[in-house]
Amino acid sequence: MTEEFTVIHNGNRRQLMAAGLGLLGAAAMPARAQSQGYPNRPVTLVVPFAPGGSVDISGRAMADRLARVLGQTVIVDNRAGAGGAIGSSFVARAPADGYTLVVASQTTHVVNPAVTPQLSYNAEADFAPITLIDRLANVLLVNASLPVKTFEEFVSYVRAHPGKWNYASSGNGSVAHLSMELLKAKLGLDIAHVPYKGAGPALNDMLGGLVQATWNNLTSNLSSITSGQLRALAVAAPRRVAQLPAVPTFEELKLPDLNLTSWTGLAAPARTPEPIVKRLYEAMRTVLSDPATRQAWEARGAILPEPLTPEQYRQEIAQRIQFFKSVVQKHKIVLA
Template sequence: MQKRTFLLAASCALATAFTPAVYADSYPSKPITLVIPFPPGGPTDAMARTLAAEIRDRIGQTMVVENRAGAGGNIGAEYVARAEPDGYTLMFGTSGPLAINASLYRKINYDPTRSFAPVIRVGHLPNILVVHPSLPVKSVPELIAYSKAHPGTLSYASSGNGASSHLAGVMFNALAGTDFQHIPYKGTGPALNDLLGGQVGMSFTDILTAMPYVKTGKLRALGVTTAARSHAMPEVPTVAEQGLAGYDVSVFFGIVAPAGTPADRIAVLNKAFAAVLASPKVKELFASQGLEAATDIRPQALAQFIASETAKWSTVVKQSGAQLD
């Protein structure tokens, strides 16, 4: 009887000793914070919130969305870069904080290629070259010819210095030999208003913003800025296929964690996000918003893409002469 009692006590002691370790390794065991480095209300915010809401059933925990806006995404990115690398703080990042800002800003307190552990590439949102209907051009070659016949007369609106809608024009000028003048606005809305009003002739805006106005004839689409045509507007040819080989501009979206986050936790997150992105509900919703889904969703694929985009935009930013504090 004493032997049996001893064995029972020993078993309970072992269970007590090992149970905390087992639960400590169970991930996730508490809510995860998904940081959006931009204000609420834009397409980045909407996509991130959709993913956060849908992922709960895959990880068994709530994903809390937190907007930390400012400095073109740098404030939120720096916050995540400095967070504990335990898998409980993530960022839904875009081209700005994950590639462009490294060369656009004089100083940022993180490195997009070293400060983060990539989780998954979500996809990209193409930009589209649109013009006011009063501009007598219907294709990219016609636009280039018109520009060279009327030097210094064409200007394009962007949502701000360093935005993809700005740098798309810089890259176009470099490849086409045009001299489009850049007019930065404080956001997509003001830029779009002046374009619709004819105060500015064209813009390289995102396809989600432009689509309704193209369909109603208020704007004319000349070309999609990505290497492949957009699924949302397949009838619009790319800029590249109209003579500017290598022209490829878009806003990409990816989820990252702080560098040093354990690989097994990155794997859990990657699998969960991949399942959400593959669900018919989310696929249909994102496609309706113009998102081109990523074909390679491995963490290392996002790492490679961030590195290549950072290098590409460094060259474009230098050509633009843009520099922000």
């Protein structure tokens, strides 16, 4: 009897274990099912800014190439507003199936979370980072009518005329705002901040001479620089950029904290299945390894990024959030 009972008991245990494994397998089936054959329908790429800006340009440049690699249409959907928070929040709450992605930027995934206490999304917890699309050199610009041609002349002139100059930014808490305030704090400059509702309006008033200086990315301002309307005094980039070979980097000017590029990247909602994240990462590597992509990126003033893995990209986001938080606190930058 004992032996028979033991045999039956062991058999039941095996059946129960099999049933349990079956339940676990069934629970994993939805993730596997949606990963297999991905993508089998169009993918939506949300750009959380208006058309025509640097994030939109980067997103559209990637969308066309990514579509060819994935074999599916990639639809660009501009959802602008609140410094990129509207579009980013939309993607954070979208189904985690790989069919709704976002063009993350330094504004949406670094500066916003660093300076906005009640942000409508969590840049670290609500997204699955994929990798970078590009890096963008930032440029300190002045109106070409001003009597300064170098960074040193700019510093001397502002110091000689305290409180008489102003600079434009794309808004309170923007990369331009924080970077210029950091520059002011390091060099003791007295130059007033004029916030705008976007880089476009700021650029218009720069060209019109209503504001004298700004900090912006090279991509958005290259045509105004080459036409002679704006003058570039320094660039934030790993090395001098090909389009401005005579303009020094902030590293060369002994201001390494200011030598940060901006970037755009690809991200999905958190909990997107790992096979889909891997598929998107591999597709991005294929695109970014193409010599034609390198040429296209260089033509618009963008820097082809290093091959950051999803985890490395996540780490960079976290590190830069902490950097900008420390900038605001250390230099007592007022964002209002």
